[in-house]
Amino acid sequence: MSNESRLWAILSHVSFFILPVIVPLILMFVKEDDPFVRHHARQALVFHLMMWIAGAISGFLVILLIGIVLVPLVGIFGLVFTIIAIIRTVDGDYYRYPVSGNWLQ
Numbered sequence: 001m002s003n004e005s006r007l008w009a010i011l012s013h014v015s016f017f018i019l020p021v022i023v024p025l026i027l028m029f030v031k032e033d034d035p036f037v038r039h040h041a042r043q044a045l046v047f048h049l050m051m052w053i054a055g056a057i058s059g060f061l062v063i064l065l066i067g068i069v070l071v072p073l074v075g076i077f078g079l080v081f082t083i084i085a086i087i088r089t090v091d092g093d094y095y096r097y098p099v100s101g102n103w104l105q
């Protein structure tokens with residue numbers, strides 16, 4: 001795999017901070033001939049969608065006071081595993097996010 005492939009794959013994970021879901025979706029169609037980029041874009045897309053859903057649910061649960069604890073946990077979970085994904089992608093690994101990574105099989 002080339003450095004360009006790694007860069008595009010890293011971009012799909014970094015998009016968690018800016019334009020999540022949109023960037024991985026675009027990369028899946030633009031770089032469909034590159035299996036490394038496609039793998040990471042799919043992983044990032046599913047993870048970002050799951051984080052949106054978890055954030056919405058925990059945000060709603062703030063009404064019941066349970067979400068006060070869940071909102072920061074969801075944020076920390078997303079941040080930690082995004083950083084791990086970026087590091088593993090830099091190393092050239094085919095990284096899978098925990099929980100959401102197995103849904104793509």
